[in-house]
Amino acid sequence: MTDVLLAERRPAEFADAPARVDRSRRHRRRRWAVLVGSIALVGVALGSLLFDATQANHRYDRARHSLRITRGTTVVVARDLAAARIDLHLVTEQVGTDSNALTQDTSQLEGARSALSAAQAHVFEQASLLNALHGCLAGVEQALNALAVGNQSKAADALKWVAAPCSTAVKASG
Amino acid sequence: MVVGGVVAVALLGAAIWYDADAHVRAGAEASTLRAAELHLATLRHDKAVTDYADAVTTTTRNNLQSSIGTTLNQLAGVEASLNNANAGASLEGLGITALHTCLGGVQDALFSIGAHDNPGAAKAISAVSGPCASLDGGANAGLVYPFDFPDPDVTLFGQTYYAYATNSVAGNIQIISSSDLTHWTSVGNALPSLPGWAKPNETWAPSVARVNGTYLMYYTADFAPSGTQCVSVAAASGPQGPFIDNSVLPLECQQSLGGSIDPSVFIGADGTPYLDWKSGGPGSSKIWSQQLNAAGTAFAPGTNPTQLLAPDQAWEGGTVEAPDLVLANGRYLLFFSGNDWNSANYAVGVARCAGPSGPCTDASPSPILSSGTETSGPGGESVFVDTGGKFWIAFHAWVPGAVGFPNSRDLYLRPLDLSGPLPSVAAPGSG
Numbered sequence: 001m002t003d004v005l006l007a008e009r010r011p012a013e014f015a016d017a018p019a020r021v022d023r024s025r026r027h028r029r030r031r032w033a034v035l036v037g038s039i040a041l042v043g044v045a046l047g048s049l050l051f052d053a054t055q056a057n058h059r060y061d062r063a064r065h066s067l068r069i070t071r072g073t074t075v076v077v078a079r080d081l082a083a084a085r086i087d088l089h090l091v092t093e094q095v096g097t098d099s100n101a102l103t104q105d106t107s108q109l110e111g112a113r114s115a116l117s118a119a120q121a122h123v124f125e126q127a128s129l130l131n132a133l134h135g136c137l138a139g140v141e142q143a144l145n146a147l148a149v150g151n152q153s154k155a156a157d158a159l160k161w162v163a164a165p166c167s168t169a170v171k172a173s174g
Numbered sequence: 175m176v177v178g179g180v181v182a183v184a185l186l187g188a189a190i191w192y193d194a195d196a197h198v199r200a201g202a203e204a205s206t207l208r209a210a211e212l213h214l215a216t217l218r219h220d221k222a223v224t225d226y227a228d229a230v231t232t233t234t235r236n237n238l239q240s241s242i243g244t245t246l247n248q249l250a251g252v253e254a255s256l257n258n259a260n261a262g263a264s265l266e267g268l269g270i271t272a273l274h275t276c277l278g279g280v281q282d283a284l285f286s287i288g289a290h291d292n293p294g295a296a297k298a299i300s301a302v303s304g305p306c307a308s309l310d311g312g313a314n315a316g317l318v319y320p321f322d323f324p325d326p327d328v329t330l331f332g333q334t335y336y337a338y339a340t341n342s343v344a345g346n347i348q349i350i351s352s353s354d355l356t357h358w359t360s361v362g363n364a365l366p367s368l369p370g371w372a373k374p375n376e377t378w379a380p381s382v383a384r385v386n387g388t389y390l391m392y393y394t395a396d397f398a399p400s401g402t403q404c405v406s407v408a409a410a411s412g413p414q415g416p417f418i419d420n421s422v423l424p425l426e427c428q429q430s431l432g433g434s435i436d437p438s439v440f441i442g443a444d445g446t447p448y449l450d451w452k453s454g455g456p457g458s459s460k461i462w463s464q465q466l467n468a469a470g471t472a473f474a475p476g477t478n479p480t481q482l483l484a485p486d487q488a489w490e491g492g493t494v495e496a497p498d499l500v501l502a503n504g505r506y507l508l509f510f511s512g513n514d515w516n517s518a519n520y521a522v523g524v525a526r527c528a529g530p531s532g533p534c535t536d537a538s539p540s541p542i543l544s545s546g547t548e549t550s551g552p553g554g555e556s557v558f559v560d561t562g563g564k565f566w567i568a569f570h571a572w573v574p575g576a577v578g579f580p581n582s583r584d585l586y587l588r589p590l591d592l593s594g595p596l597p598s599v600a601a602p603g604s605g
Contacts, residue, residue: 042182049189056196063203070210077217084224091231098238105245112252119259126266133273137280137309138576144284145322146580148295148343150375154580173274 129172135165269309276306283343293362296344300360310573310584315548316602319350319358319585325379325436325496325554326585328568330561331389331413337568337585338364338380338391340554346377347393349414355560355587364391364415365408371423372406373398379496379554382413383439385447385470391417392437392449397424403433405451407471425472426479428453431460438556439470440499440530448530449473450482450508452495460484461497461510463531482508482532483525487539491519499530500557502565502592508534509567509597511553512541518577520551522569524597543569543599549586550574557590565590567599 139162146154279302286295299306299321306320307313324340335355339348345363352358364382368374376396383390389410397404404424408417426434432454440448440463447466452459461483465474485494490512498509506527513519521541527534543552549571556568567590570583589600 046185046189049193053193053196056200060200060203063207067207067210070214074214077221081217081221084228088224088228091235095231095235102238102242105242109245109249112249112256116252116256119256123259123263130266130269137277140280140284141582142580144280145582147287
């Protein structure tokens with residue numbers, strides 16, 4: 001820069017000195033302007049780049065933070081999912097076991113109901129036979145008592161009244 | 175300038191590289207984040223699906239378990255009912271077996287009676303006494319002989335108890351015996367033949383005692399010429415008979431009072447025998463006493479009947495009969511039956527007496543033994559002492575629901591507590 005300024009001060013050029021001075025000045029100004037503009041442009045570019053990089057870094061940080069949270073959440077959810085799957089598996093197995101048990105219990109219940117029906121029918125039949133036997137016995141005993149004191153008519157009446165239950169008892173008894 | 179330019183370019187290049195790198199890293203991280211979020215979303219979806227499936231399956235399982243619980247409850251109920259039904263069937267089976275056995279014995283007895291084989295008939299029913307007793311359901315009331323055995327008189331001779339009763343299956347006067355008061359077997363007919371004046375099939379209410387080494391049986395028979403009920407006496411060398419009555423006339427008839435019935439011999443503390451009995455019918459009945467001679471075969475000379483009791487209580491329904499005088503703890507207690515013998519109103523009362531010949535007054539306005547859940551119309555009682563010196567009361571009763579002739583009046587025995595001011599009939603087994 002100093003060399004440029006010294007060159008501009010040569011005597012041969014003193015005649016056109018004012019114009020040259022103006023041109024030089026303008027030229028210098030232009031160069032300074034270019035220099036300043038370039039510097040400013042580079043600064044702006046650098047600033048923009050740095051700003052953009054900073055923004056990108058911020059995005060990176062946020063993404064990384066979110067990723068860390070997401071991964072943590074993923075671990076938790078995966079653990080919960082695993083637990084839920086285990087639970088589901090257990091419950092499914094229980095459903096299978098319970099289904100089998102219910103089938104067996106239902107079958108057993110049906111069997112018991114059938115047995116109960118048969119037993120109740122048997123009880124009913126036996127109750128009928130008991131009633132018939134009781135009635136028959138009462139009449140035969142009355143006949144015995146009456147005949148024992150020579151009362152043949154009462155004895156005959158007693159036997160006649162219990163003919164039906166005695167007949168039933170005989171049939172039921174085989 | 176150049177240096178500055180180079181520096182600027184370098185700075186710019188570095189800045190650009192840095193910026194690009196930042197973008198690349200940010201982009202990669204964002205991409206990774208998206209992938210992670212997508213994975214998380216997938217996991218969450220899977221979790222939601224699994225939770226839903228779990229909830230549905232759990233509901234299904236709970237429903238199943240509820241159904242199992244319900245089914246098991248029903249099963250328990252059905253099995254309980256089944257057990258009850260089986261137990262009922264088993265009891266019925268026992269009852270049917272008992273009924274068959276009892277009915278078989280009674281039928282055999284009926285055939286024997288039809289063939290005039292009273293001893294055979296008595297043996298036939300005696301053999302099925304146990305099964306028949308289980309059917310009458312009187313175990314808690316003291317039932318010991320489940321056949322017609324009216325107006326029982328139970329006495330201990332030696333180590334054996336003898337029970338005598340009104341004519342029925344075994345013959346004119348029935349005898350059964352026991353060594354434990356629980357198991358009774360038929361001995362037969364105590365009075366195989368009747369005196370000439372007595373009408374057949376009308377012999378009732380015996381009372382037996384050992385007097386001067388002879389066993390005497392006082393009983394009621396229908397005096398054929400007049401149709402009056404009279405008292406007579408028969409003798410035997412042993413308590414099982416046969417008792418022989420060679421009388422040409424009855425011992426007592428009281429025809430003007432409507433006849434004499436229900437004799438009961440009482441041996442006083444000094445050994446003097448007395449006879450108590452009842453005269454008349456419903457509305458005019460009275461209970462009498464008269465001293466017997468030393469042999470017990472006739473009334474003591476110079477004695478007359480004295481009235482012990484007449485009906486005066488509402489429950490007696492105008493009738494007192496079946497006397498049995500007891501000396502216990504220095505007190506004379508007259509046990510008697512009241513009301514209609516052929517009904518459930520029949521019952522047993524007690525009176526206090528000043529002595530064997532009275533006078534007597536009712537000890538209570540109510541009977542000491544009357545119809546209950548297991549017996550109807552108890553009466554015809556006699557009081558006796560067992561081998562241990564304890565008092566018992568023997569009586570007949572109908573089975574509830576089978577009251578009135580020709581139903582059976584079964585034999586019952588119950589301990590008798592004479593320690594209190596009023597005798598009380600205890601529960602079986604408490605003696």
